[in-house]
Amino acid sequence: MIFAAPWVLFALAALPLLWWLLRVTPPAPRIERFPAIRLLLGLMSNSETPARTPLWLLVLRCVVAGLVIIGLAQPVLESGAALPGSGPVLLVIDDGWAAARDWAKRVVVARTVLDRAERAGRKVVLLATAPAETGAPPSATPAMDAAVARPLVEALRPKPWGVDRAAAAQAAQLAKAGAVVAILDGLEGGPDWSRFAAALASVGPVVEMRAEDGGTRLLLPPRAEPDRLVVRVAHPVAAAASEVAVAAQSADGRTLARIVVPITGGATSAEAPMLLPPELRNRLSKLVIEGSSTVAGVVMLDERWRRRPVGLLAGDAAAAGAPLTGQLFYLRRALETSTELREGELAALLSREISVLILADRVVPDGPEREVLANWVGKGGMLIRFAGPKTAERPDTLLPVKMLEGDRQLGGAMSWSQPAGLAGFAPTSPFAGLAVPAEVKITRQVLAAPGMHLADATWARLGDGTPLVTHATRGAGQVVLFHVTANADWSDLPLSGLFVDMLRRLVELANGVTGGDEGSTQKLAPVETLDGFGQPGAPPAVAAAMTAAELARADPGPRAPPGIYGPETARRVLNLANRMAMPVAASAIPGATFEPLGGIPPERGLAPWLMAVAILLLAIDMLASLRLRGLLGATAVLAFLLVAPLAQAQAPQLSPEENPARGTRLAHVLTGDAQVDNVARAGLIGLSDYVNRRTAAALAEPAGVEPGQDDLSLYPLLYWPITAEAPAPTGQAVAALNLFMANGGIILIDTRNGGSGEGFSAGAEAALRQIGRGLVVPALAELTQAHVLARSFYLLSEFPGRFAGDAIWVASDQDRSNDGVSPVIIGGHDWASAWAVDAQGRNPYATIPGGARQRVLAYRFGVNLVMYALTGNYKGDQVHVPALLERLGQ
């Protein structure tokens, strides 16, 4: 401990004087009112010694004075280590992207270094190693006082680009300093690391400080594969096995999906596939490492990762769009929800980047048009063609197989044959696994000329083996032919759901739009750029507009900060990890003393604490004096001393775990999957809060229960999310659940994959079947608007959760056991995600297809559900009101 102002300590010599003064001065008299004052007037004390200040008060006051004097001398608790060498100190601070993770710690360390330099009377040379926002390369400041350097250090911010080791090395060599303190990010940051290290070592003795725990994780741009995104994470400083959670977010910051990327011990990179339905993939706007607050944890996505635009073109453009009969009508209906559709002339369509082109009975004559198309297919386009009268008449050469002229008719007045059905798909076909509905019949088709490779080229065939869908690879692209029309003239295929699935499979098969408009000369101006902490903001002044090709080649830097470029229609993003070489952990600087970043506690001034203690003692002294003068009752003093510390400890404390029998509360069945359980809990918390705000019901904090272990009779409603991995419940659990249902409990079973959420939570149906085997489930019927559940609080016509559009199943009306209250409600709308509320009160899970209305309806369904669970069929009478009114009228 040292004193910043030691001369003040001489005042301690005055303490004995203070002691003497306090001792000879009598204390102020107490003041007493006294009715018999008349009897006291004129009485003189016959004792010689007047009352004295009590000894303990005297000591207290001298202690206060001593504390104040020592506090004014500004004692500082030193952390030990001193600065190396002599002369000015070169303070090197890495302020590239890798320093953003623990920036606050770095600033604290830099402050400590400045404090030490100030006390030692040494000047400071400051060197930040990343290029400045102005584009200037790193350069050392002249030697300056620590007080002057302090605001410069405070103003430093981590940059969203890397450090420039070469320029920093040069600057370090030029700096006139005698010692080096380097606060480094632990990465080499380029090929010039050894030069940089040598340059620092040549200045003087070096103290190197770097974080000893792991390092920044860098999220790399994902690899787009036909049906998935492969999320990649770089982890330069190899460490023990761990895992990273990556969230896929939409433009409004909602999480659409979340995966956990496992990192094996010692590895420096890891990857994991993220499976997304096309609707969601098209809404992706960025990937974020959860819990990371640096630019390295953010990857923004643009069209290159998302879209497969589909061009539509019909032979007869005028009639193509006609409802029910047009060539394009069914194509549009099948694709418009999952992809971006474009229509127009062939030249206009191909002028922009598209990945799939569908020609519906359009003949491509030889000539320039055919050349253009063949060229496009050769470069990776997918051409899907539908047959029709025109194609049957004049088959052109841009077809996967050679065609016979004319068409074949199956069934009809003049034919012996019957309309043909579809055969099952071969396992090698991209349609493998799709169910073939029996009602799809083909009445007319074009015929492929028999040949050696026809079987290989066939992806779908009729029951009699005739090819229905054929394909051929042309260069990097594909040509696919449906041997029927795209409308319902020749077959029932466009009317069936199979048609939608087949088209989606084909579109997913197509190459995404990659590379983009590389040839475009349009300059894209920066719109929104990220700072070092990954927060979006206005672009810096020196950020330049660039063409798409330049952006693809750009290294992030002051002139090209990571962010979004270009107008709305041609968005491009530049990510930090664009073209970046895999970051490498840096070796130690030769001859340097190593200090961990968090190891040095910052120097702490003791003066404020001493002053605080002195003030506290003064307050006690004041209370004691008042007490001695009789102005304050003893109880008041005691109460003050007791209450004063309590006044701070008034922070709201959650009441400890309460008896579940006290208060009504919802419950969810613990699935064993922590993620699902957390969502269920967050959902029930959100719903309970909503119910408490909107209704007279008062729900307590929800509970997670394990059937068979916990007493279920305390809960009116159980929410049970089904996971694919869920084990079949034990006999004990089944018995408990059956008893729960028989005694009036309600279970909401959620498969979390219904309606618009199809594709999520695969395998939940099978799990549900397995789980439900032992449960006594009554006969089920679809939940309709006439059911009590649709009017137990709000009048509802649909019952969405996070997803919408699926049927919900309740006990059928005929079942009059349990007062007609359905003991089980089965659906797949993932209600808990829609109800879930995070710590900030936001809804973390986006609704699909989306909209605030869907969220409100989800909550309303929840309120109805709770009311249904609490009041049973009480509102059931309402269902009969029209009938009752009618009867009354008669």
Next chain:
Amino acid sequence: MSALARRAEALGATLPPLLVAAERVAATVAQGVHGRRRVGQGDSFWQYRPFLPGDAVNRIDWRQSARSDRAFIRETEWEAAQTVALWRDGGESMRWRKGAPVEKAERAELLLLALAALLIRGGERVRLLGSEGRAVSSVERLAELVARQPAGEGVPPEVPLPRHAQVVLIGDFLAPLEVIQQAVGRMASIPVRGHLLQVLDPAEAVLPYEGRVRFEGVRREVSTLIARVEGVREAYGERLAAQQDGLRAICRAAGWGFTIHRTDHPAESALLGLYTALAPQLGRR
């Protein structure tokens, strides 16, 4: 105040009904409502007795006499009551307590009302000295009057009293002796018999303070600084004893009683003291 009245009733219920010994019963005294269990003037029937020679003929009760051969005289019960005027010091010096659980004024009011309850149960008439209006017949009414009475100056006010009435004065009587003597002498000359009860806080009795204390009057009119209270405690005790001796002398001169009550002592003992003082001739009757 009704709470105080209830407590006073409860306190009064613990003693036998108190009959004030009236030394003289004059025909001019207003007729009360309670019988003396003996023949006398009054409205209530007492007994029939045979007509004896010497009785006035107009006293024969003809209705009763007609039922038999003999003539009867109807005798009524002797009814008499005396007015007892009560007073308690409501001054600021009474609104003070230090070593006791209650203020002196509160104790004084309690004693006053308890005494009144006893007297009313015994059939006496009670009035509050210093408040206009006639005698009251219920403790509740008296309690209201007490509550409404202004603070006063520490000595009983000058009001006309019937001759041979009784007076009970309750207060701390710390005022100069001349003032008190004047007031007592004025009443004794009516003539009125009376009793004086000094109510003191224990702190006034023993002066328990220590150290350096500045004493102030209750209205902060005077103050005195005493460096060490321990040193003057003895002298104060002597002065207080002198004051009490003076009061006792004044009372003796007027033929009145004088007792001292401390607020940390039970109120029942003080009430018993007043009881015995007011009914000295009870045993003789």
